[in-house]
Amino acid sequence: MTKNDIVNQIAERTGIEKIAVQATVEAFMKSVKNSLSEGKNVYLRGFGSFIVKKRAEKTGRNISKNTTIIIPAHKIPAFKPAKTFVEKVKKNLK
Secondary structure: OOHHHHHHHHHHHHOOOHHHHHHHHHHHHHHHHHHHHOOOOEEEOOOEEEEEEEEOOEEEEEOOOOEEEEEOOEEEEEEEEOHHHHHHHHHHHO
16 A cells, blocks of 8 residues: 555545645654654554664674674664554454
8 A cells, every 4th residue: 555545545535635635644754754853752542653763783794795894873763553453453364
């Protein structure tokens, strides 16, 4: 499912114009990105959490040059679904 599919589905279900729905979806995504870039997690009850995970420094290998490299500590965005969300997906896949 793409962002356009989501916009179309919301517009059909609510009767709101697609342009307004698209602006709302874009604003939501921008808010989530801004919050995560500031190090703030986003919690949506019953859906899940957009969180910032910290990765520790580690040693890696450059296979082409056969050398060891240090991968510095960094942060990455992640999504953790709510338990009810996970249960519903599991139930519907059976």
